[in-house]
Amino acid sequence: MSYDDRETRSLRTLGLLLRGALHEVSNPLVGLMGTAELALDQAEPGTKLHDRIGLIHRTSTEIAGIVRALQAFTRLQDEPPGAFSLGEAAAEAVALVDLVLPTHNVTLTVTGDATVVGTPGDVRCSLVELLADALEPSDSRGEIALTIRSEGTDAVVTATGGGELRLPAAEVVA
Amino acid sequence: MSRILVVDDEEVVRELTVEILKRSGYEPHGVPSAKDALELLDEEPFDLVVSDVVMPEMTGVEFLYELRRRRLELPVVLMTGGSKEPERTTRAVELGACSLIYKPFTNTELTAAVSAALES
Secondary structure (H helix, E strand, O other), X not given: OOHHHHHHHHHHHHHXXXXXXXXXXXXXXXXXXXXXXXXXXXXXXXXXXXXXXXXXXXXXXXXXXXXXXXXXXHHHOOOOOEEEXXXXXXXXXHHHHHHHOOOOOEEEEEEOOOEEEEOHHHHHHHXXXXXXXXXXXXXXXXXXXXXXXXXXXXXXXXXXXXXXXXXXXXXXXX | OOEEEEEOOOHHHHHHXXXXXXXXXXXXXXXXXXXXXXXXXXXXXXXXXXXXXXXXXXXHHHHHHHHHXXXXXXXXXXXXXXXXXXXXXXXXXXXXXXXXXXXXXXXXXXXHHHHHHHHO
């Protein structure tokens, strides 16, 4: 088996494990978040019990946000190729990276848009990779921008630090 | 008062869903499998079904098609974590056979989905 084949199989296995884990986590999260919300209604405001339940509710809601974002990302991997907004895809990639990667000292932004043709899941993966590479220097801070522009028949996304993604544009929007 | 049949093999989710719907003024009844749900539907009328997708023996999508095969046209809300049968689940929604709510959902999202399905 070639290195590329092994890498593809490893990635497929990781994807399967991620999907399974997200599914298995979603049931207990429904229980945790929902029960905390019901208990919060029953606890007297201003008491320690109310505060503690509030903390459980906030924390479980935060975890649920990460799970939902990853679920949405994995669902996109099943979508067929087509035309879509690169600006929206970039904004979704930024939101996901903001949730799951350490971006405490960094502001992530997107400027520009274009309608491109491609596989939505693959493009999101490439955009996340672009952002992850830009974040890689351990001292990264300040702003990391994804800038979308048209170049001939292509739409090009550049990231602060030099990373680039080039896609066939269906129609340049801005 | 609308009668709602809640189908989920996960006890925590089933009981919580029943509790939330009860507090919202509905009359919910929980069962752990699609088979139990079909038996109950033979005996009692319900206005809506809220069902999990991933269940042993019969999945939520198979349950939905079995309901339609039996000409039971009550609205169905499927709850999914999204990992199994994504194509069939999406297809069922596109055909208007059901609506969909993604786990983990909040209490508000659940009651909103139920209310919308009942109105439709």
